[in-house]
Amino acid sequence: METSIIPSRTIFHNTSSNEIVDFDFKVDSDIDFKALCYFVATGFFLGDTTQFKKIKALLPASTIDLENGKIKKQESRWKWHYTPQDISLKEAVEQFRHLFDKITKDQIQERKVIVPLSGGLDSRTQAAVLGKYDNVISYCYQFEDGINENQYGEAIAKVQQFEHHSFIIPRSYLWGVIDELADLNRCLSDFTHPRPMAIKEKLGEMGDLFFLGHWGDVLFDDMRVDENLSETEQVNFLYKKLIKKGGVDLAEELWKTWGLEGKFVDCFKAELTDKLAEIKIDNLNAKIRAFKSLYWAPRWTSTNLCVWQDVGQVELPYYHDEMCKFICTLPEKYLAGRQIQIEYLKQVAPDLAKIPWQSYHPKNLYNYESYYSLSNFPLRAMNNLKRTVNHKFLKKRPITLRNWEIQFQGHENDVQLRKHIFDNKAFEELVPREIAERIYKNFIEGDSVWFSHPLSMLLTLSVFANKRSY
Known part of the structure; x- marks a missing residue:
């Protein structure tokens, strides 16, 4: 096999x-x-x-x-490499177009396709290639009290004339599905990121095949790494990319608690050094992309695909073997800045390219480069001022921006968090109570952004310990 x-x-x-x-x-x-x-x-x-x-x-x-x-x-049976073709950007876009068409045709066949849409580029490219197919349903979702992310999916669906559904991910949804989610992802990932879990049953009623755009943003962009870094600097760069806020502090505490030899950071960096050395690629951007595709994609991104896989078949054009092989032949200068996807959209779906790009709203694919210009500064400043006034002076609830905010903040969430973390004997045997109390207290009274990841990890370990003790 x-x-x-x-x-x-x-x-x-x-x-x-x-x-x-x-x-x-x-x-x-x-x-x-x-x-x-x-x-x-x-x-x-x-x-x-x-x-x-x-x-x-x-x-x-x-x-x-x-x-x-x-x-x-x-x-x-295959290794990531960097063997760039001597081609123009126009030729690279044409090769991508041909391959993307072929993969899409092979993956969806005659089935009823469900495609999630967002304000980014990956799902937009999928919407573009699906424009020639009739049996397509799209959907999008946003947080309760969140920014209006649905506007992008709705605009894309309208242009492509897809049947479309918009959803709101409600606060505190996690606690009603956390046991089921743990059985699906086996506690190999935390529970705050797979938002589709909140609407899983509704998604399962839509069609035969989920056509997902995961990993396009990694394959078709540069890694923003200086090509002149030494080996030690490469490891430090990767280390900073991988670790989460507050994650190392908790890891070091557990490392000592569990009596592991050496120091956590030294051992972790040694592991990264060995794994980087196994990737025989001189170009550092291509090397870091290969590392992320070898380790991050299959063990984080793929883990959370379980939500869709539980209610339907899943195909991912950017995961396709031929797409990975194709990436290895593209000059890095064309991958930088999402150029290939942007030019593809301008060519095959100019009306989609005119829809604002969420990262640069209200700019689109034709004028996004002016987002940071002096002429656009007043608009950005006004938006920031509006958020500040709403929050500090009008006392409006802050806009929900991050996954953990709808799952950890507020009274109902707090009750459930405390139940899972402090009312679990199996978890207390794994993680000392004083560590859990410190993380929780710092999240509630201190820097909630910094301590949101450690708290999420404690919750994951708690559910794991509970599943193991049943």
Whole structure:
């Protein structure tokens, strides 16, 4: 059997029996505390690790030899590289157009397609390629009390004449679905990011196939890394990209609590050094993209695909093996700044290109470069002033911008948080109560942004400990 270059599902195997297995919270295996510390710091499990020492994930782009259900050998079948073609931007866009059309046709066939739309570029390119198909339903969602993100999806759907549905992700939805979500994502990711969980059943009623645009923003952009960095500087750059606010502080506390040897940061950077060294690419932007596609995509992004996979089939054009191979042949100068996707949209769907780009609102793909110009400064200043006045002087509820705000803030959320973190004996055996109390107190009374990730990790570990103790 073979695994994809970017797998959309994680396949697990037991290193003791050499068998492919279903993930089991109660598996007879010791907990991998080092892997948990890396997880706490970054939000995903690194490499083939899981919460258990004996349970590992099959690696991407691998060939696995099986005999009587047991793994005889697992080896790499393809490696990321950087072999740029000597082509123009126009030629690169035309090659992308041809490949994107082909992949889309192969993936959707004659099925009823469901496509999520947002204010970014990845779903917009999908809307463009789907314009020639009839059997398409689109949807979008935004937070309760959040910014009007639905306006972008609605505008795109109107241009393409898709049947469209807009949703509001309500506050406190998490607590009614957290056990189900834990069974789906196996606590290999936190619970604050998979927002579609709030509308999962409604999505399942729409059609046959979810056509998702994940990872396009990584493949078709540069990594903003200086090509002249030393090896040590490369590791430090990657380290800063991977760790979450407050994650290292909690990881270091748990590292000491669990009696692991050495220092967390030193061991984690050594791990990154080894993994970077295995990627034989000289161009640093291409190298960092390869690292993220090898480790971040399959162990974080793919983990949360479980929500869609539970109610329908999922296809991802940017995950396709041929798309990954294509990226390795594109000059970095054309990937920088999303140029290929922007030019593609201008060519095949100019009306979509005229819709504001959320990151540069109200600018679109034709004039977004003027967003930071002096002429646009008054508009940006006015928007900032309006938010300040609404919050500080008119005492309006701040606009919800981040996932954790609808799940952790407010009385109802606080009651549920305290229940999960402080009323769980299995969790207290895993994480000392004083650590949980400190993180919670700092989130409530101090810097909630900084402590939102550690709090989310504590919640994830709490649910994991509870599932394991059932």
